[in-house]
Amino acid sequence: MAEQPTASGQEYEKSLGQSDARVAEFEKRRHTPLQRVQHILHSNPTMVPVIVLMMACVAFSIIAGERFYRPFNLGLIMQQVSIIGILAAAQSLVIITAGIDLSVGALMVFASVVMGMLGVNLGLPSGIAILLGVGLGVTGGMLNGFFVTKLRLPPFIVTLGTWSVFLSVLRLLTGSQSIRSQDIDATAPLLKFFGHHIDIGTPPAGARITFGVLLMFAVFGVLWYVLNKTAWGRHVYAVGDDIEAAELSGIRTKRVLLSVYMLAGGVAAIAAWASIGRVGAISPNGFAEANLQSITAVVIGGISLFGGRGSILGPLFGALIVGTVESGLRLAGLDVQWQIFSIGWLIIIAVAIDQWIRKVSA
Amino acid sequence: MSAVTPVVEGRGLVKRYGHVTAIDHADFELLPGEILAVIGDNGAGKSSIVKSICGAVTPDEGELLIEGKPVHFNSPIEARDMGIEIVYQNLALSPALSIAENMFAGREIRKPGFVGNWFRMLDKKEMERFAREKLSELGLMTVQSINQAVETLSGxxxxxxxxxxAAAFATKFIIMDEPTAALGVKESRRVLELIKDVRARGIPIILISHNMPHVFEVADRIHIHRLGKRLCIVDPKQVTMSDAVALMTGAMQPDAVAA
Structure with missing residues (x-):
């Protein structure tokens, strides 16, 4: 009889008795101030965009003065970012699962065109036209989700493909013809519902808040609740974080992924409805850069492109940062290229900060 | 031995992948309250047989009985619903989620009443309380926060x-697949103590491991798997580690040892 197990472990582990026994326990450690900042940001991922937004507001109030910070301009910024904001909310859902949806912008335009054609050209009741438009969004999202889950294709490739497919189909359907604002007013005014507004104070001094802006806040509020307070929301994060671990934990990952793409499509269609109110007319050629702008808002909002990390409220601030920077630089009288220049740097800095936060250690 | 009903019993299990027979009429038996170690050389089919017990693999032939009743699992979720838990070598936890969220992944508790049923709101307080309680029971509760992300913890x-x-939700038994393989010496020691704690609470454990000292320390019986079937069951008190290795590699035949 050779090896006899002892009560306190193996023979060769004898020296362990003299060593530090606290390895597998949870203990407090000292952190440098920088590590502490890293920790705070790690547990509060929305703090970076909030701080950046506040800094941008202060900076532009100094540079551009009263023209920037008067209520009317602040309301205008919110109006300008409302559509991209809602689209960024849809994009966030997909990015949290470590995917990307290049087709949301095209799907939004597709849904707005369908709403317009059904409601204005075919004279269907507006409510039904809107419902069918939202249904189209959900179906388009389901198509993406089907290829990603059932055929296991990379989301980037799938949505790059459906982006072209959606755009071409909608242009074939409409013959690239826009639907004019007067025609919408005459036959289906409900399509422009989100263009209505509430004035706080008297224009031009007061702020003008459109229903579209309120819708943006509502969409973010609902998604925040769903992602943080329901099991489905936690599963979305778990899938994006480590899909194998989620699967092994008993989460039905394919079902979660499919539902995320469908919801993203539905939210994109709601953005479509709001976009009719914002623009007035329906154009199959509008919002050509909406995909990339939504990804920009998500990234600046601190949602990790690697999935599983970031708050849904981040992209709301991300969209507001983009709007603020654009408005501020314009009012400061700088060339429009400087707006694009600054947004480019913001993206790179945001991703760099995300990488740093991810490296947090105990 | 025949008087007790095994917690899980496999009879004549077969699983083929094309021309490869991963499980070749294998038998399996786990008794109440024991730690059964499963050892075998690479490719002997020990993970296949354990997968067929936890529902990850559906055997082509044979019978699987849980507490004497025949069962047929189509997925690991079905096995989990029966109270079978698995601990994986590669730490199947979501790094960015908290300790409490990981413990309840896939089986969250909703708030009672209207907010739970209609708004599907999670009962975070209850889940945190439960997680804290279960960690304290195993002496792991010097944790800074139950809401700490798992990635901030050591292996x-x-x-x-x-x-x-696993211990919190297992009502039948726990399968541990190389639970110490990814860990250092001291951390392995702590996990071995945890395994003994879990047995002391009456939950039987199937332990798959390559680490002979660990197997001989905690196991009550050792199932030696070779060429797709159970070669023999040995008592770690009667057999040396070198004999066990000789058996699982085929250098020795089972009748050479009085098991």
Whole structure:
């Protein structure tokens, strides 16, 4: 009889008795101030965009003065970012699962065109036209989700493909013809519902808040609740974080992924409805850069492109940062290229900060 | 031995992948309250047989009985619903989620009443309380916060969370697949103590491991798997580690040892 197990472990582990026994326990450690900042940001991922937004507001109030910070301009910024904001909310859902949806912008335009054609050209009741438009969004999202889950294709490739497919189909359907604002007013005014507004104070001094802006806040509020307070929301994060671990934990990952793409499509269609109110007319050629702008808002909002990390409220601030920077630089009288220049740097800095936060250690 | 009903019993299990027979009429038996170690050389089919017990693999032939009743699992979720838990070598936890969220992944508790049923709101307080209680029971509760992300924990701490999760929800038995393989010496020691704690609470454990000292320390019986079937069951008190290795590699035949 050779090896006899002892009560306190193996023979060769004898020296362990003299060593530090606290390895597998949870203990407090000292952190440098920088590590502490890293920790705070790690547990509060929305703090970076909030701080950046506040800094941008202060900076532009100094540079551009009263023209920037008067209520009317602040309301205008919110109006300008409302559509991209809602689209960024849809994009966030997909990015949290470590995917990307290049087709949301095209799907939004597709849904707005369908709403317009059904409601204005075919004279269907507006409510039904809107419902069918939202249904189209959900179906388009389901198509993406089907290829990603059932055929296991990379989301980037799938949505790059459906982006072209959606755009071409909608242009074939409409013959690239826009639907004019007067025609919408005459036959289906409900399509422009989100263009209505509430004035706080008297224009031009007061702020003008459109229903579209309120819708943006509502969409973010609902998604925040769903992602943080329901099991489905936690599963979305778990899938994006480590899909194998989620699967092994008993989460039905394919079902979660499919539902995320469908919801993203539905939210994109709601953005479509709001976009009719914002623009007035329906154009199959509008919002050509909406995909990339939504990804920009998500990234600046601190949602990790690697999935599983970031708050849904981040992209709301991300969209507001983009709007603020654009408005501020314009009012400061700088060339429009400087707006694009600054947004480019913001993206790179945001991703760099995300990488740093991810490296947090105990 | 025949008087007790095994917690899980496999009879004549067969699983073929094309021309390869991963499980070749294998038998399996786990008794109440024991730690059964499963050892075998690479490719002997020990993970296949354990997968067929936890529902990850559906056997082509044979019978699987849980507490004497025939069962047929189509997925690991079905096995889990029956109270079978698995601890994986690669620490199947979501790094960015908290300890409490990981413990309840896939089986969250909703708030009672209207907010739970209609708004599907999670009962975070209850889940945190439960997670804290289960970690304290296993002596792991010097944790800074139950809402701490799992990625901020060390490997041993993570495996502690995984073991606590399994122990909290297992009503039948726990399968541990190389639970110490990814850990250092001291952390392995802590996890071995945890395994003994779990047995002391009456939950039987199937332990798959390559680490002979660990197997001989904690196992009550050792199932030696070779060429797709159970070669023999040995008592770690009667057999040396070198004999066990000789048996599983085929250097020795089972009748050479009085098991």
């Amino acid at each position: 041993g701490q993570r495996q502690g969370v995984a073991v606590a999760r």
